[in-house]
Amino acid sequence: MILDNSSGNPADRIQTEWHTCGSAQINTLLETSSQGLTSAQVSERRQKYGPNRLPAPPRRSTLMRLMAQFNNVLIYVLMLAALVTAALGHHVDSGVIVAVVLINALVGFFQEGKAEKAIDAVRNMLSQQAVVIRNGHRQLVAAEELVPGDIVFIQSGDRVPADLHLHKLKELNIDEALLTGESIPVIKQTEPVAAEADLGDRTNLAFSGTLVSFGQGTGTVIATGADTEIGRISTLLAEVTTLTTPLTRQLDSFARWLTGSILLIAIATMMFGYWIRGYALGDMFLAAVGLAVAAIPEGLPAIITIALAIGVQRMAKRRAIIRRLPAVETLGSVSIICSDKTGTLTRNEMTVTTVVMARCSADISGVGYNPHGTFTCHHQDLNLHNQTELQQLCRASVLCNEAQLIQKEGEWLIEGDPTEGALLVLGAKSGIDLREFPLQMPRDDLIPFESEHRFMATLHHDHEGNAVVYIKGAIEAILPRCQWQLEGDNTRPVDEAFWISQQEQIASQGKRTLALAMHHLPEAHRTLHFDDIDNNLILLGVVGIIDPPRDEAIEAVKKCHDAGIKVKMITGDHVITATAIAMQMGITESPRALTGHQIEQMTDSQLGDAVEDIDVFARASPEHKLRIVKCLQARQHVVAMTGDGVNDAPSLKRADVGTAMGVKGTEAAKEASEMVLADDNFASITYAIEEGRTVFDNITKSILFILPTNGGEALTVLAAIALGTMLPVTPAQILWVNMITAVTLALALTFEPTEPGVMKRPPRNTRNAILSPFMIWRIVFVSLLMVGGTFGLFLWERSNGTGIDTARTIAVNTLVVLEVFYLLNSRFLTRSVLNRDGILGNRYALYAIALVMLFQLLFTYLPVMQLFFHTTPITATAWGKILLVGCIVFIAVELEKKLIHRSDVDE
Numbered sequence: 001m002i003l004d005n006s007s008g009n010p011a012d013r014i015q016t017e018w019h020t021c022g023s024a025q026i027n028t029l030l031e032t033s034s035q036g037l038t039s040a041q042v043s044e045r046r047q048k049y050g051p052n053r054l055p056a057p058p059r060r061s062t063l064m065r066l067m068a069q070f071n072n073v074l075i076y077v078l079m080l081a082a083l084v085t086a087a088l089g090h091h092v093d094s095g096v097i098v099a100v101v102l103i104n105a106l107v108g109f110f111q112e113g114k115a116e117k118a119i120d121a122v123r124n125m126l127s128q129q130a131v132v133i134r135n136g137h138r139q140l141v142a143a144e145e146l147v148p149g150d151i152v153f154i155q156s157g158d159r160v161p162a163d164l165h166l167h168k169l170k171e172l173n174i175d176e177a178l179l180t181g182e183s184i185p186v187i188k189q190t191e192p193v194a195a196e197a198d199l200g201d202r203t204n205l206a207f208s209g210t211l212v213s214f215g216q217g218t219g220t221v222i223a224t225g226a227d228t229e230i231g232r233i234s235t236l237l238a239e240v241t242t243l244t245t246p247l248t249r250q251l252d253s254f255a256r257w258l259t260g261s262i263l264l265i266a267i268a269t270m271m272f273g274y275w276i277r278g279y280a281l282g283d284m285f286l287a288a289v290g291l292a293v294a295a296i297p298e299g300l301p302a303i304i305t306i307a308l309a310i311g312v313q314r315m316a317k318r319r320a321i322i323r324r325l326p327a328v329e330t331l332g333s334v335s336i337i338c339s340d341k342t343g344t345l346t347r348n349e350m351t352v353t354t355v356v357m358a359r360c361s362a363d364i365s366g367v368g369y370n371p372h373g374t375f376t377c378h379h380q381d382l383n384l385h386n387q388t389e390l391q392q393l394c395r396a397s398v399l400c401n402e403a404q405l406i407q408k409e410g411e412w413l414i415e416g417d418p419t420e421g422a423l424l425v426l427g428a429k430s431g432i433d434l435r436e437f438p439l440q441m442p443r444d445d446l447i448p449f450e451s452e453h454r455f456m457a458t459l460h461h462d463h464e465g466n467a468v469v470y471i472k473g474a475i476e477a478i479l480p481r482c483q484w485q486l487e488g489d490n491t492r493p494v495d496e497a498f499w500i501s502q503q504e505q506i507a508s509q510g511k512r513t514l515a516l517a518m519h520h521l522p523e524a525h526r527t528l529h530f531d532d533i534d535n536n537l538i539l540l541g542v543v544g545i546i547d548p549p550r551d552e553a554i555e556a557v558k559k560c561h562d563a564g565i566k567v568k569m570i571t572g573d574h575v576i577t578a579t580a581i582a583m584q585m586g587i588t589e590s591p592r593a594l595t596g597h598q599i600e601q602m603t604d605s606q607l608g609d610a611v612e613d614i615d616v617f618a619r620a621s622p623e624h625k626l627r628i629v630k631c632l633q634a635r636q637h638v639v640a641m642t643g644d645g646v647n648d649a650p651s652l653k654r655a656d657v658g659t660a661m662g663v664k665g666t667e668a669a670k671e672a673s674e675m676v677l678a679d680d681n682f683a684s685i686t687y688a689i690e691e692g693r694t695v696f697d698n699i700t701k702s703i704l705f706i707l708p709t710n711g712g713e714a715l716t717v718l719a720a721i722a723l724g725t726m727l728p729v730t731p732a733q734i735l736w737v738n739m740i741t742a743v744t745l746a747l748a749l750t751f752e753p754t755e756p757g758v759m760k761r762p763p764r765n766t767r768n769a770i771l772s773p774f775m776i777w778r779i780v781f782v783s784l785l786m787v788g789g790t791f792g793l794f795l796w797e798r799s800n801g802t803g804i805d806t807a808r809t810i811a812v813n814t815l816v817v818l819e820v821f822y823l824l825n826s827r828f829l830t831r832s833v834l835n836r837d838g839i840l841g842n843r844y845a846l847y848a849i850a851l852v853m854l855f856q857l858l859f860t861y862l863p864v865m866q867l868f869f870h871t872t873p874i875t876a877t878a879w880g881k882i883l884l885v886g887c888i889v890f891i892a893v894e895l896e897k898k899l900i901h902r903s904d905v906d907e
């Protein structure tokens with residue numbers, strides 16, 4: 001509980017019994033009021049109670065993380081090898097193997113730690129926010145800043161940010177499964193409940209961490225951080241970072257399979273060498289160990305994790321925040337994006353430009369939220385005093401409204417829903433005082449806007465006690481409820497055909513339309529129910545609101561089309577508005593669209609056929625979104641789907657890349673998503689896809705780089721045994737090469753920038769195997785080049801009488817130099833690197849090459865290294881030969897690219 005005993009505060013007596021209190025008592029106990037706390041009170045309480053944050057969940061301990069690095073089949077094989085080599089008396093070899101195992105584990109440990117940190121840092125960008133009333137004003141603060149006594153507003157889709165005592169609410173339903181395990185949402189109320197009530201029955205409290213599934217409410221913070229109910233039972237909400245993805249899992253099993261086969265081959269080779277070639281068993285064992293360690297790509301898993309983490313960071317820079325790591329690779333294969341319209345494709349900067357009433361219509365001038373503008377009809381200024389309908393419509397716009405218009409540093413801004421902001425501005429332009437007028441017509445009750453019913457209504461009483469309801473919403477929601485229309489001071493029966501044609505005309509210009517109506521109720525009416533506004537309303541008029549497309553979204557749509565990705569608009573807006581905007585943005589060329597109503601009439605297979613071709617879905621509800629995703633996935637599409645509301649959660653979960661809006665999205669939507677767009681902007685999805693494709697390219701490049709290295713080494717050992725010559729590289733030397741190449745050279749490839757044509761090719765097919773026929777070819781081709789170069793030079797040296805240690809030193813350096821050249825080849829998969837960008841374009845590659853060459857010099861000339869690895873100094877001529885072999889291999893791979901590329905083009 002939050003209040004301490006030392007204060008002598010009356011709250012001490014009721015410690016855990018907030019639920020037995022009424023609102024007035026709570027306000028007294030917590031020294032707060034409906035105006036909220038003052039800034040001074042807030043800072044004093046923050047000092048006293050600390051931030052509203054749960055203690056961080058215990059992470060895997062450092063020791064456990066380090067130990068996990070050893071839990072790997074390859075390491076078991078190496079450790080066994082170290083034991084047997086030691087038993088055979090080869091202490092240096094055994095020492096080197098142990099050292100390599102340790103270094104490999106340490107490198108993996110630090111790299112993974114870095115990747116985890118990078119992902120955590122990105123996730124922390126998604127801090128929860130809360131709407132709070134302080135100093136009499138509504139404001140948005142980080143949920144962490146809340147203190148006891150704060151007055152907090154919650155609505156559907158929010159996670160409750162602290163424990164609250166509720167004092168005002170409208171149909172507030174909260175899902176408390178997290179605390180009570182009860183999956184049916186609890187209907188909240190404001191009356192005190194019995195002291196002995198269980199947690200689930202304390203219906204006048206809202207608990208931190210639970211999810212508002214419907215309605216809205218206001219409450220006083222009674223406990224924060226660890227003092228909340230969730231803090232007390234210490235259920236930890238934070239997700240644990242996992243660094244595995246389908247791809248890494250696929251690669252893990254590939255690596256296990258590879259290890260198994262390599263071990264078999266190694267054993268077979270040992271037997272062959274011992275029985276057929278007559279080598280000593282000890283030597284053969286060492287050769288088999290060499291073969292095994294040569295062939296296994298130890299560094300690959302760590303490299304892939306790093307590539308994914310770099311992708312997450314790059315995406316965050318482009319305002320796409322990844323919540324789950326696998327999304328990075330899925331993004332690369334997205335073939336359809338289903339996007340909302342309002343705010344994602346459009347700017348969500350709304351301005352009312354047209355008003356249609358029964359007897360006349362008006363155009364309204366002015367830009368953005370600046371509340372200055374004029375009303376004209378056929379280019380003539382309108383005299384508002386003669387326009388009863390317009391006056392009533394503007395009043396409805398201001399009263400049936402939850403937004404606020406504010407001026408900050410000379411700029412007019414709105415807080416709240418932009419559609420409502422536009423209506424406030426309309427009211428202000430008509431001369432209504434936005435501060436005074438609502439005070440004259442205080443609000444008693446409201447039915448909040450929900451996209452399910454698409455309208456909002458408020459009940460007001462004026463000073464004479466007259467009760468009037470104002471209602472606004474989609475024309476389909478309002479018109480059927482209207483029996484009358486306002487004409488001057490009179491009402492006449494509503495002319496439905498007239499209104500529908502007017503609204504269609506406005507919508508065909510891409511404007512969002514909203515109908516406004518009113519209704520008089522008996523004076524005693526103080527609460528508002530759906531029945532009160534079922535019929536008999538008086539229609540005041542229809543407004544047309546412009547919401548221009550985002551320029552960058554238009555470009556992004558084009559980019560998607562070039563990249564073989566289809567864009568589908570799924571919106572709650574009217575079908576004509578939606579189609580007009582979709583055509584303006586190049587999403588579709590045909591005016592074909594489906595409405596939610598039509599979707600309901602279709603079977604799954606009919607819908608499945610339709611979703612392939614139709615790009616606009618209007619008046620769609622979250623259930624329709626879910627059906628659309630399922631149909632697209634049934635046709636093997638990889639779908640990214642955007643959403644913001646609490647009811648979007650199922651479709652976001654279902655989509656391959658659920659994408660929530662960072663600004664207008666609810667907490668529920670964010671939690672169901674793989675990715676959050678910090679700026680709600682469609683273009684950011686396209687950037688993320690581009691980065692996703694880049695990550696995949698870089699992983700492919702790393703695999704294509706590492707596997708031939710292993711292949712080359714293994715074949716060298718095999719060839720030596722088969723030919724009955726001495727091993728050109730010892731097991732310890734092979735381990736050295738593997739370690740150096742994996743952790744330095746291959747790492748550089750994960751930093752490769754995006755290839756220019758990345759958004760010009762079709763999406764990757766997720767059902768394809770990791771290794772495509774082209775990759776297998778490249779791996780075999782380069783492995784053979786590596787054996788040819790290394791073994792060839794070794795044999796040449798030996799035939800010229802060079803001692804075994806020197807010949808081996810030359811062979812190892814050849815292998816590494818070949819890899820350095822091949823690293824440059826690998827920067828581009830099929831394009832030539834024989835240009836400035838190809839050689840110098842990735843500075844990490846240059847650093848890595850410099851570092852590796854330094855290591856090789858130490859390896860060759862440092863006495864300790866000479867002791868461990870049996871290396872000897874080599875001459876400048878030898879280096880010249882090594883470089884020559886490197887150049888030949890480099891050119892051979894470039895030639896191969898040219899041929900392959902040519903055949904690509906020929907196809």
Ligand code: ATP
Nearest residue numbers: 340341342449451454455456472473474571572573
């Ligand atoms: P999306 O974001 O999915 O593209 P949307 O934001 O246009 O769609 P909704 O917010 O569900 O969709 O709005 C649907 C319709 O409800 C709008 O066309 C409008 O007529 C009406 N509407 C929107 N906002 C309000 C509001 N605050 N009050 C009353 N009616 C509203």
